[in-house]
Amino acid sequence: GAVVSQHPSWVICKSGTSVKIECRSLDFQATTMFWYRQFPKQSLMLMATSNEGSKATYEQGVEKDKFLINHASLTLSTLTVTSAHPEDSSFYICSARAGVGDSYNEQFFGPGTRLTVL
Amino acid sequence: GQQLNQSPQSMFIQEGEDVSMNCTSSSIFNTWLWYKQEPGEGPVLLIALYKAGELTSNGRLTAQFGITRKDSFLNISASIPSDVGIYFCAGPTGTASKLTFGTGTRLQVTL
Numbered sequence: 001g002a003v004v005s006q007h008p009s010w011v012i013c014k015s016g017t018s019v020k021i022e023c024r025s026l027d028f029q030a031t032t033m034f035w036y037r038q039f040p041k042q043s044l045m046l047m048a049t050s051n052e053g054s055k056a057t058y059e060q061g062v063e064k065d066k067f068l069i070n071h072a073s074l075t076l077s078t079l080t081v082t083s084a085h086p087e088d089s090s091f092y093i094c095s096a097r098a099g100v101g102d103s104y105n106e107q108f109f110g111p112g113t114r115l116t117v118l
Numbered sequence: 119g120q121q122l123n124q125s126p127q128s129m130f131i132q133e134g135e136d137v138s139m140n141c142t143s144s145s146i147f148n149t150w151l152w153y154k155q156e157p158g159e160g161p162v163l164l165i166a167l168y169k170a171g172e173l174t175s176n177g178r179l180t181a182q183f184g185i186t187r188k189d190s191f192l193n194i195s196a197s198i199p200s201d202v203g204i205y206f207c208a209g210p211t212g213t214a215s216k217l218t219f220g221t222g223t224r225l226q227v228t229l
Contacts, residue, residue: 046218093160097215112159
């Protein structure tokens with residue numbers, strides 16, 4: 001089956017530093033990757049959609065200069081939280097989709113990365 | 119934006135009991151998805167529904183696509199301890215089939 005990995009699985013950083021999270025599709029090429037954020041006891045909220053080789057599309061209210069997304073290859077997308085602050089502490093989950101276009105194709109989710117900003 | 123409301127918000131049941139939960143939307147969906155998320159993990163797809171009125175099973179799980187296309191239901195029969203987790207409905211919308219997730223139903227199973 002399709003497998004998506006994330007690295008690291010957890011990270012603790014000091015306020016003001018930047019943190020990079022990697023999302024990889026291990027056995028398929030992902031034309032589109034999605035980044036979600038999940039606060040404790042809440043649902044997943046889509047942050048942005050990234051397509052390989054193009055700029056990410058951010059959801060309303062998500063600061064693109066704070067959450068930098070790079071989708072440099074068909075198997076790797078990275079999310080960098082710049083100048084992280086305690087309110088950025090959350091569970092970040094990526095997903096990857098192999099299909100193209102607007103019709104539904106299954107998204108495969110990574111195991112998540114827990115970010116704690118001190 | 120679209121909202122998916124799930125009920126109940128949480129359930130505490132005994133092992134062996136059947137479970138029912140639902141998901142309602144303010145707008146129509148053409149696909150309904152049910153996911154399970156365990157603590158510290160990403161969500162895992164349980165069942166996908168593609169047609170109004172469709173009833174689909176996956177082991178002890180059965181899900182239905184409401185005929186109005188604004189709701190869906192998930193049933194779990196004869197619950198076991200490993201059913202513990204948060205169950206989310208979701209629907210794809212817009213470009214690239216972005217997913218909107220429901221508010222979630224937290225299931226606890228006691229022995």
